[in-house]
Amino acid sequence: xxxxxxxxxxxxxxxxxxxxxxxxxxxxxxxxxxxxxxxxxxxxxxxxxxxxxxxxxxxxxxxxxxxxxxxxxxxxxxxxxxxxxxxxxxxxxxxxxxxxxxxxxxxxxxxxxxxxxxxxxxxxxxxxxxxxxxxxxxxxxxxxxxxxxxxxxxxxxxxxxxxxxxxxxxxxxxxxxxxxxxxxxxxxxxxxxxxxxxxxxxxxxxxxxxxxxxxxxxxxxxxxxxxxxxxxxxxxxxxxxxxxxxxxxxxxxxxxxxxxxxxxxxxxxxxxxxxxxxxxxxxxxxxxxxxxxxxxxxxxxxxxxxxxxxxxxxxxxxxxxxxxxxxxxxxxxxxxxxxxxxxxxxxxxxxxxxxxxxxxxxxxxxxxxxxxxxxxxxxxxxxxxxxxxxxxxxxxxxxx
Numbered sequence: 001x002x003x004x005x006x007x008x009x010x011x012x013x014x015x016x017x018x019x020x021x022x023x024x025x026x027x028x029x030x031x032x033x034x035x036x037x038x039x040x041x042x043x044x045x046x047x048x049x050x051x052x053x054x055x056x057x058x059x060x061x062x063x064x065x066x067x068x069x070x071x072x073x074x075x076x077x078x079x080x081x082x083x084x085x086x087x088x089x090x091x092x093x094x095x096x097x098x099x100x101x102x103x104x105x106x107x108x109x110x111x112x113x114x115x116x117x118x119x120x121x122x123x124x125x126x127x128x129x130x131x132x133x134x135x136x137x138x139x140x141x142x143x144x145x146x147x148x149x150x151x152x153x154x155x156x157x158x159x160x161x162x163x164x165x166x167x168x169x170x171x172x173x174x175x176x177x178x179x180x181x182x183x184x185x186x187x188x189x190x191x192x193x194x195x196x197x198x199x200x201x202x203x204x205x206x207x208x209x210x211x212x213x214x215x216x217x218x219x220x221x222x223x224x225x226x227x228x229x230x231x232x233x234x235x236x237x238x239x240x241x242x243x244x245x246x247x248x249x250x251x252x253x254x255x256x257x258x259x260x261x262x263x264x265x266x267x268x269x270x271x272x273x274x275x276x277x278x279x280x281x282x283x284x285x286x287x288x289x290x291x292x293x294x295x296x297x298x299x300x301x302x303x304x305x306x307x308x309x310x311x312x313x314x315x316x317x318x319x320x321x322x323x324x325x326x327x328x329x330x331x332x333x334x335x336x337x338x339x340x341x342x343x344x345x346x347x348x349x350x351x352x353x354x355x356x357x358x359x360x361x362x363x364x365x366x367x368x369x370x371x372x373x374x375x376x377x378x379x380x381x382x383x384x385x386x387x388x389x390x391x392x393x394x395x396x397x398x399x400x
Contacts, residue, residue, distance in 0.1 A: 112138035123159035135175035142249030181349030185291025196263025204377025264380035
């Protein structure tokens with residue numbers, strides 16, 4: 001994906017004067033941070049990290065900046081009793097309270113949650129932020145969306161993208177294997193999110209752009225083709241994964257929504273996250289949940305095609321019936337759930353719900369309720385409109 005591709009996309013969707021972040025994905029990328037700060041006249045710097053990402057990159061960056069003529073404030077976000085930082089009201093308030101009044105720029109040093117908290121806070125305080133990923137674990141580094149937990153409910157708020165991204169290959173390679181696998185899982189979810197986006201266009205008249213879909217699919221295929229290198233944490237594999245995650249976020253940035261990257265599989269993941277929060281249980285990595293949810297959505301959709309054929313296409317939805325032939329072909333083109341599981345396991349991730357200790361009762365509830373989380377005409381939404389009884393898990397016949 002090139003800047004020319006993104007500029008063409010921006011022109012197609014009539015986005016004016018969009019500014020893309022400066023992006024460096026390479027070895028010793030963090031060493032480039034001081035010169036960028038000088039060039040942009042940023043002097044009062046705030047570093048935001050948690051206990052783990054302080055060790056992964058925060059201390060290194062703080063030392064680099066202390067050797068320059070910068071005023072540096074460090075903020076270490078407080079974890080909950082499980083040792084996890086959550087993007088909720090408490091964490092947001094900590095960052096707002098501890099933020100110095102003279103901050104020129106914030107450096108988000110970490111993975112998804114830290115970026116979400118910084119993105120929202122910086123936007124509200126009109127302070128730009130720089131992304132310094134410490135793991136290739138999510139696709140939201142360059143997007144505007146900040147998924148937050150507000151009053152126990154997952155809600156994505158459109159805020160601001162980073163002004164720059166410095167993704168250091170050496171730092172990313174040292175991340176725990178499960179975080180790298182989570183990033184791969186987030187990318188694998190594009191199989192079903194892209195399908196859901198097309199369904200929402202055909203049936204729900206939601207906005208669609210073929211170039212955005214093509215660019216997202218290119219990133220997906222690049223990762224799938226490099227799964228072996230990613231699994232071994234080879235430089236090229238980690239670079240391809242990180243670039244694919246960044247590219248997915250850039251497409252979302254241009255569109256100002258997450259449809260190409262977030263469909264029914266993300267709705268299941270968000271539902272599970274909220275349930276774990278209600279139980280005050282330890283959280284699971286976002287991409288790990290998305291990867292597993294993708295296998296479930298694939299099984300559900302492929303079963304839907306079988307059931308619709310068996311029942312002579314009888315759902316009470318005219319536009320769905322009119323476009324069923326195209327939707328059926330797209331579903332049949334999806335890889336099988338077993339192929340997805342094999343890819344996830346190849347890179348060191350979980351392959352089944354049991355691997356993440358997600359029980360069948362929770363999955364069944366999410367299949368019947370998660371579509372309420374976001375008003376999008378996904379396949380999951382449609383199945384819940386014309387089902388005659390609850391969807392069961394493991395996936396069984398859907399009475400239509």
